[in-house]
Amino acid sequence: MEIMIYALLSVKKKPERLHALLAGMNGIAGADLHQLSFDEITAVVSNMSRASLIADKSTAMEYAAVIETLSKHFILLPMRFGSVMESNEAIIHMLERNYHDIQQNLLKVERKFEFGLKVFCDSEKLMAELREKSEAVSKTQRTTVAEIKNSASRIWVNKKLKEHRLEELLVTYVDSVIAEITGQLDRLKTISKIKKMVTPTTIIDGVFLLDKALKDELIHAVGDLQNKFPGLNFILTGPWPPYNFVDFTVK
Amino acid sequence: MHDNVIDRSRDITILELLDRVLNKGVILTGDIVISVADVDLVYLGVKLMLSSVETMEQLKSGKSIIEK
Known part of the structure; x- marks a missing residue:
């Protein structure tokens, strides 16, 4: 029998509230939830038998549901699915060993939620538009390429130059969209992590941590961005527990 | 159209x-x-993620969705 860990919480003055909450909840496979504490930090856990666990989509969603419910009442750090230790004692020792890091991360996410923002494009249409711009740039630089006398080399260089210009234009365009996004969201004092060019169609994949009270302002800001870039598709999800803003590994 | 938006929202x-x-x-x-x-x-995670990317690609042409 092992112990599955769902989340690390700051319970402080509300231990009885957590006790009551856990009494009305179940973990994965209907398991009872209980708490293990060290000082002001608590791990919410359940007993599980590794042999009987079915690690599929519905189990992962049950796991996430526990974290979701807890996050509505407590400041927490979600554990990644599959976080299992051998005993209650091992978990308490883990809380003790990592106490400072856990406290620091809990402080960072206090009264905050995470939101996700993905920006999709019609890649063929966008590339066609950028190709037109690239052609216009290449006309102005034709003399440089024309200096190369060998025609085969010239064709190859021209092709490479066009590809390079197209890539540069795409990166410049995506950077300009990111600048607009961060410009809009910085005033909400968000902490952000943004990846660009994730796939040809997913040009931006961002996550933002912001104060719970600013949710409506975030939705409004993303609406403004969508209006500003009608050719792109902005998808905002959340509020989520702060999965993307726990920057440490427990030992 | 409204149902489609809700379905896409749920998938995402x-x-x-x-x-x-x-x-x-x-x-x-x-x-x-x-x-x-x-x-x-x-x-299992890798398989799910590959599925996620493919589905996201299919969803790219949809309208903006603000819902969880």
């Missing part, structure tokens, strides 16, 4: 949720990887 929410719960959060090192029928959780 599930994919985003699975991405987070399987790939984000506090990592516990030196411990157990759950395995079922010789397919460990890491592999």
